Amino acid sequence: MTIHAITVLGHDRPGIIADTTARLAGLGLNLEDSTMTRLRGHFAMTLLCAGEATTEAIRADLEPIASDGTLTVTVYELPEEQAPAVAGRLFVLSVHGGDRPGIVSTVTAEIAAVGGNITDLTTRLSGELYVVVAELELPADADVAVLEASVKRVTQELGVDATLRPIEADDL
Secondary structure (H helix, E strand, O other), X not given: OEEEEEXXXXXXXXXXXXXXXXXXXXXXXXXXXXXXXXXXXXXXXXXXXXXXXXXXXXXXXXXXXXXXXXXXXXXXXXXXXXXXXXXXXXXXXXXXXXXXXXXXXXXXXXXXXXXXXXXXXXXEEEOOEEEEEEEEEEOOOOOHHHHHHHHHHHHHHHOEEEEEEEXXXXXX
């Protein structure tokens, strides 16, 4: 059994997900993890699939969805490794305010400084309002109060607001 990372990027249209996942299922691949979104009219999807199909077979089977030039498909075999168990505490960080360069890099640097790992991050620009939502895992020994203070300091410098809250097991 191998794990393949598959990306599909390009102009959005109905049916991309259905066509891609049907082709993968037809190869006997199991969709284990995925993220899919639309970004200003463009589609972006990353899939992790497990199965016996070769990289070449997957590429060949997905080639027709990219044949008109509006989508780009990549397929990579991933090395065998176990996903690490969650050893820390899970949080959601929400940031919102006026759009400007540096919001994501500045705030995520504060998370990294305490050993935090971002497991999911989404940004949206709506007019002048910029919104960031990040799910993160903090080490069990991380000082959450220190992170909150540093995030508050940098977001004030950026002129945006932020909220950090734990994710409860019931939220999952």
